[in-house]
Amino acid sequence: MPSSFSVFRAGISFVMMCIFYTSAVDSPELSPQTFFSTLQPGKATLVYFCQAESPRTSMFLEELNEAAKPLQDYGISVAKVNCVTEETSRYCGSEKDLIKAYLFRGNIPLREFPTDTLFDVDAIVAHVLFALLFNEVKYITTLGDLQNIENALKGKRNIAFSYVRAIGTPEHRAVMEAAFVYGTTYQFVLTTEIAVLESIGPEDIEYPHLYFFYCKQVLDLTQPCRRILMKQSLTTLNIHRFIKTMEAPLLTEVAGDPTQVSTVHLQLGLPLVFIVGQQATYEADRTTAEWVAWRLLGKAGVLLLLRDSLEVDIPHDTNVIIRRAEEDTQVEFLALSHIDLIVFHLESTMNVEEMVKYEDMAELNIEIQDDEVEETVYRDRKRQLPLELTLELTEETFHATVIASDSIVLFYAGWQAVSMAFLQSYIDVAIKLKGTSTMLLARVNCADWSHVCTEQNVTEFPVVKMYKEGQNPVSYTGMLGTEDLLKFIQLNRISCPVNIMSVQEAEEYLNGELYKDLISYSSMSVLGLFSPTMTRAKEEFTEAGSYLKGYVTTGIYSEEDVLRLSSKYTVTLPALLLARHKEGKIESIPLVNVHVHDIVQIITNASLETFPEITVENLPTYLRLQKPLLILFSDGGIDLQHEKTILRLARKKYLDSVTPCWLNLKKTPVGRGVLQAYFGTLPPLPLLVVVNLHSGGHVFAFPSDQAVTKQNLLLWLKKLEAGLESPIKVLPAQEWKPPLPAYDFLSMMDAAASEHLARKVPECIKETDMHESDKEQPDDKSAITEESIGTSKMKHSSRSSWLEEIKKPLRHDNQELYSKVS
Secondary structure (H helix, E strand, O other): OOHHHHHHHOOEEEEEEOOOOOOOOOOOEEOHHHHHHHOOOOOEEEEEEOOOOOHHHHHHHHHHHHHHHHHHHOOEEEEEEOOOOOOOOHHHOOOOHHHEEEEEEOOEEEEEEEHHHOOOHHHHHHHHHHHHOOOOEEEOOOHHHHHHHHHHHOOOOOEEEEEOOOOOOHHHHHHHHHHHHHOOOOEEEEEOOHHHHHOOOOOOOOOOEEEEEEOOOOOOOOOOOEEEEOOOOOOHHHHHHHHHHHHOOOOEEEOOOOOOOOOHHHHOOOOEEEEEEOHHHHHHHHHHHHHHHHHOOOOOEEEEEEHHHOOOOOOOOOOEEEEOOOOOOOOEEEOOOOHHHHHHHHHHHHHHHHHHHHHHHHHHOOOOOOOHHHHHHHHOOOOOOOHHHOEEOOOOOHHHHHHHOOEEEEEEOOOOHHHHHHHHHHHHHHHHHOOOOOOEEEEEEOOOOHHHHHHOOOOOOOEEEEEOOOOOOEEOOOOOOHHHHHHHHHHOOOOOOEEOOOHHHHHHHHHOOOOHHHOOOOOEEEEEEOOOOOHHHHHHHHHHHHHOOOOOEEEEEOOOOHHHHHHHOOOOOOEEEEEEOOOOEEEEEEOOOOOHHHHHHHHHHHOOOOOOEOOOOOHHHHHOOOOOEEEEEEOOOOOHHHHHHHHHHHHOOOOOOOEEEEEEOOOOOHHHHHHHHHHOOOOOOOEEEEEEOOOOOEEEEOOOOOOOOHHHHHHHHHHHHHOOOOOOEEOOOOOOOOOOHHHOHHHHHHHHHHHHHHOOOOOOOOHHHHHHHHHHOOOOOHHHHOOOOOOOOOOOOOHHHHOHHHHOOHHHHHHHHHHHHO
């Protein structure tokens, strides 16, 4: 965020004073004396005084309550102060004073607003930002004012000039939000005078407008700044896209295949126009391309492509190539004789697409966001979260809090949709743990306290970190959901691995008695058996346990009588015992010449279910096994006879060549689209299908006229192996690409995974050794805040995603199964 906004980001208080309408804003109630004593130099405060409830004040307070969330996104907090007390304040005086809101900086009054002007959420946000951004946004009333600003900024800065019909409208708010982001880069100018707009151009003056003035490159003061009109409606997103295109190069020269070229325009969903030229007519072709670029500025990216430098074959008569941002559209090769024809062709097709899009939206008749996460947040915007269940930390309270108690801290950004969606899950975790956990749940809004987040090596949002005394912080890298985070917190209650002290304790651990309250979070417990002299092997296992901490329960036993356990479970040391609590089974696996990587792989594979229910969340875990999927599609719960048959075959190793699983269409509705992609229509259920994503993309269906028995299933699988069955579908070997380059989240995950793999594993401290460590280093605070450099920047599909070679095939495979619905 630009530096000039730091005073606002540091903490702006938006305080309303009312006694009766206490439900409007969930914040502490202050007295006038307390409120004025909290004012700090340089901090802005908007105060509203009221003494009695009335329909008028109730409506205002309701809108203020709705505005609290977007105001928080800009570092503006909302509180309430009881104006009716024994104390006196001149702002609580006459009835005239009670219909105004007052803006202070420190204890100095800056502005007063009649409450009638703060008539809804847009008006409140627009007025507050407008008042605080008085240096970044110049308000003008005459054409002379605009000309003076334009002349003063020639050769220095560009201008974003906007006309809105009134202050406090949604368009005014959108301009203010853009100014909040871009105000130090461009000079924003605002008017509500229609005469100023009439003097600029012939455009329809009925609607709000925004122009971009190119003044920075004008060195001759007698020359006007070039003006570009934004044709889209004034929304925050449209203004952002428009300004981004203004920042992009006017014309780019390229020499590659047009289908492979990418610019910021494609990332923003705009088309690319290639002007095809040749070296012999370079100057004329470049001039033409520049003319086209100015005509299409803000609507498309324009590139000059020289035919001489291409190895790609382009039709001889083609002089214009158009590439749309949509992945499934064909590149157009055109022969157009005039610049106007190029502009007309592009604009006419764009207008048709816009009409179709809005007609589709009108038919749906629902409020739609262009991002699924943002849509979820938008739909839940009126949901009241019990934020008081988590402690909000600031720069002043952060270190003292995490030192004083074991803490889970969510670092988020109030302006980001993913953060706000995950905040709901975080609060759900707090609700489930209320009164049962010794772990403190806290949160830091990085929009308000960026210094704290920078200090804690938080570079992406949201991030959850666990702080325990004497240990380095541990970052949560699981799925962004309530159940996964709850599992991580609960399993972190014990050390990594647990130090088992006796054979009896080991048996209680394996039987699930030692930590019976954790069985619901980890259905398998792992116990490492080592003789006291196996120092290196114990270190390797301890390091592997630290990787898996919070995801599976691990224990270690290395006392003198360890041979009693190895003899009972018929395994040579060193070894792993895997206790599967649901099945009541204990398996043994010898550890011969294995290292950390191998141990993690063994435990991760062993934790997989024999016949799992496939969901969107766990699919990547099973795809990494690189086997064909034997999927039983079911419209509800699984048939018990089918389950019994498949489990019997799996446990007898008959299904080792495939990954048996089942999919509940009611729980995972995307499965319907998968089946329709395979069969054309939804087939009768239940249905067995083999999908070979890793070799040819073949899809086979079990014969519908046969019962799913042991003999029939084995015979069918043998025919598949022998190549005697024909596939019902062959999935195309296409690459899984994001809808736009800016949405390539898997590349970000890969980068984060590489860092995660490279980082040093935090040293694991046993619970029994904690008191000794405390005595040795009573004042060592560095362990609380220090963290290795490789912080995970994006949430991973599963804990095992740190294994880079395992993650690589997931991009293609996950899309092959699920994205066929489109």
